[in-house]
Structure formats: C-alpha cells, structure tokens
Amino acid sequence: MIRLDHIAKSFGGVPVLEDVSLEIVSGQSLAILGRSGTGKSVLARIALGLMAADAGQVMIDGAPMSAKVRRGLMTQTGVLFQGAALFDSLPVWENVAFRLRHGPKRVRRRAAKDAALEALDKVGLDARVADLLPSDLSGGMQKRVGLARAILGRPRLLIFDEPNSGLDPVTAGEIDALIRSLVTDLGAAAMTITHDMASIRAIADEVFLLDAGRARWQGPVEDLDGAKDPLLARFLSR
Numbered sequence: 001m002i003r004l005d006h007i008a009k010s011f012g013g014v015p016v017l018e019d020v021s022l023e024i025v026s027g028q029s030l031a032i033l034g035r036s037g038t039g040k041s042v043l044a045r046i047a048l049g050l051m052a053a054d055a056g057q058v059m060i061d062g063a064p065m066s067a068k069v070r071r072g073l074m075t076q077t078g079v080l081f082q083g084a085a086l087f088d089s090l091p092v093w094e095n096v097a098f099r100l101r102h103g104p105k106r107v108r109r110r111a112a113k114d115a116a117l118e119a120l121d122k123v124g125l126d127a128r129v130a131d132l133l134p135s136d137l138s139g140g141m142q143k144r145v146g147l148a149r150a151i152l153g154r155p156r157l158l159i160f161d162e163p164n165s166g167l168d169p170v171t172a173g174e175i176d177a178l179i180r181s182l183v184t185d186l187g188a189a190a191m192t193i194t195h196d197m198a199s200i201r202a203i204a205d206e207v208f209l210l211d212a213g214r215a216r217w218q219g220p221v222e223d224l225d226g227a228k229d230p231l232l233a234r235f236l237s238r
C-alpha cells in the first residue's frame, strides 16, 4: 500500500533521516521505534505527503507521491496524533465526523451523526457519549474518540503517533487491543510510532528501529526477543 524508498531529510543542514526504506502492505501493522528526536514524526509526515523529502520517494499503491496522489491518500487515511487532538468546543460526534462535515464532499448533519455513532460503537463508546464535550471524558475515552475519528470512512492507511501517551498501563493495554482489532477489521496498512514495547507486542507485525537516520533493526515482532542489537535490548529491558 505504502512504500518509502531511500528517504532523506535535513533541517538547516542537520540530517534527521539519511536513508530510510520501508514498506507496509494492506493488513500489516508496522511499529516505528526510536529514541526521542530521531525523526519518527518527520517520517510519518513524509509518508502522508505533508512534508517533502529531500531525497527518495514515497510510493502509494505503486504510484509516486504527487499532489493528486496526496489528495487521494488524504481521503483514505486515518490519523491519531499524540494526545487525541480533539476540538474542545465541539461535541464528541462532531469531532468524529469532522471530515464529513468540513471536507470537500459535505455530508448532511443527520448522516454525519449516524456515521459518527457507528464509528463510536466500533471503539466501544455508546450513543450517550456522542453529545458530550471532550472535556467531559476520561483520557482513555478521549483516545477512543480519536480512534473513532481515525477509522471513520474505513481508511486504507492508519497512522498512530504515540497512541498511548498519558494513559495508565491498563487503559493503554485496552487501547492497544482496540487498535489491533480495528487494523485487522479494516485490513488497513498501519504505522504506529511508539516507545512502548508492550504496545509494540500488542499492535505490531513488524518493527522498525530508527536510529541516526537509518534502520538500525527491522524485523517481525516475534524476532524481537532473539535480537542482538544493544539499542534494541535497552528498549526491551524497560
């Protein structure tokens, strides 16, 4: 579904990504692991076409990224950023249906609300939550709302940037399990940025350890424990 070939990106002459190649096929869940500031979010933005790479290419369904490909990708992508990034002044259902109400193809209020209720149901929230404001909800419920917004319209690509930040371990585990089941249900390609090894084991099929602008270790999640890489070992021992 998405392939990154030899991506490089610098800021002010300082290289962040030097040579990154990866591929996520539909139905596959890839976790990007790496120390703070290694360029994981930059990589996600380049994958989405929100930031241009200095070198290398992003391919979507075999076609190189272009303005047209990016527009198509936007309608088929669900994103959950750090924090749930909800609009405080809008009720939950309008947050979930935001894309339908404000996108290029506007959907009527009733239909948008129905779509929001269906997405909320998929993330385990009942209709009573729909008319509340985000500030009325717990952190875990807010993440669920963010997930409902991400899966609305059955996207083919899902990007999660630290979906568990700020949650207690039990709630984080519930969100991980939910993410895994949503990705499987949608058959989407998923990229999750996280530092959390428990999360990686729950969510990922494949793991990509980014360090010094390159893949330091890359492989199936089952191979993590046998891996000899010292940096990976430090993540695993946390």
Ligand SMILES: Nc1ncnc2c1ncn2[C@@H]1O[C@H](COP(=O)(O)OP(=O)(O)OP(=O)(O)O)[C@@H](O)[C@H]1O
Pocket: 011, 016, 034, 035, 036, 037, 038, 039, 040, 041, 042, 043
């Ligand atoms: N638009 C930008 N302009 C200048 N520098 C940037 C920009 N975006 C990112 N950077 C720099 O690129 C580096 C990588 O940032 P990025 O946010 O991708 O790291 P990260 O791995 O996601 O970190 P964290 O785990 O802390 O979220 C940082 O040094 C950051 O300051």
